[in-house]
Amino acid sequence: MSVHGGGRSLASPAFPDDDGSTDPTLDLTDDTTVLATLGTARVFVPVVAVLGEQATDGSDKNSDMAAVLMTGADGRTALLAFSSIETMTRWNPNSRPVPVYGRDAARAAISEGASALLLDLAQPSFSVVETEDLEHLAAEHVLVTTPAGTAWVEPA
Numbered sequence: 001m002s003v004h005g006g007g008r009s010l011a012s013p014a015f016p017d018d019d020g021s022t023d024p025t026l027d028l029t030d031d032t033t034v035l036a037t038l039g040t041a042r043v044f045v046p047v048v049a050v051l052g053e054q055a056t057d058g059s060d061k062n063s064d065m066a067a068v069l070m071t072g073a074d075g076r077t078a079l080l081a082f083s084s085i086e087t088m089t090r091w092n093p094n095s096r097p098v099p100v101y102g103r104d105a106a107r108a109a110i111s112e113g114a115s116a117l118l119l120d121l122a123q124p125s126f127s128v129v130e131t132e133d134l135e136h137l138a139a140e141h142v143l144v145t146t147p148a149g150t151a152w153v154e155p156a
Contacts, residue, residue, distance in 0.1 A: 015042055015099045020085035026102075028083060032150060034119065034127045036143040038102035043081045043119065044088050045105050046095035065096070069114055070121070078116035078128070079109035091122045106137035 026041035027033040047065045068080045082088035085097050100108070106129065109117045117134055119127040129137060133152075136143070141152040 018042065018099060020044075020097065022083045022087075026083055028120075028125075028127070031127060032143070032145075035129065035133055035137070035150075036145075038119070038127075038129065039106070039137045039140060039142070041102050042099050043083060043102050043105055044085060044097040044099055045079065045081050045108065046088050046092060047098055048092065048095050067098075067108065067112070068095070069112060070118060076116065077112070077114040078118045079105065079112060079114045080121055081105045081117055081119050083120050087120050087123055103137050103140050106134050109134060110138055 022028070023041040023043070025037055026043070027037045046068050048068055050064050050066045069077045070080060071077050080091075081100075081102070082091065082097075088095055088097055106117055109115075115131055115134070117129040117137075119129065136152040140155065142155055143150055144153055
């Protein structure tokens with residue numbers, strides 16, 4: 001559904017009536033359940049103001065909004081995501097939430113050259129989705145439990 005007016009077309013929000021709490025379909029119990037539920041759950045990717053260049057006329061500097069990438073001691077980068085606005089605000093009260101599905105956050109991480117997605121950084125427990133798991137989430141594969149363990153499968 002789109003809203004039209006004055007020659008413009010505005011898409012309906014992807015998450016109408018979202019109150020910013022943790023998506024009920026996201027299970028944060030342990031790493032396996034996070035992986036199994038993250039792809040189709042709504043999460044928040046924070047964007048922050050990044051100072052731009054000083055204007056040539058001496059006026060104020062400009063700023064741009066950017067998603068946050070963290071660089072680990074080993075040089076690998078990760079995109080930040082949060083399960084709720086509350087957890088994101090505890091990390092940085094000045095960040096702005098961008099609601100996306102977990103699979104889209106994984107795609108964004110990969111497109112930025114990151115090798116991981118950090119979910120709920122700075123919380124008592126946080127999740128790290130790395131490399132192959134990140135690629136599976138981005139490809140919309142589903143993590144299932146079998147008698148032999150867990151496995152990623154392509155949906156039918």
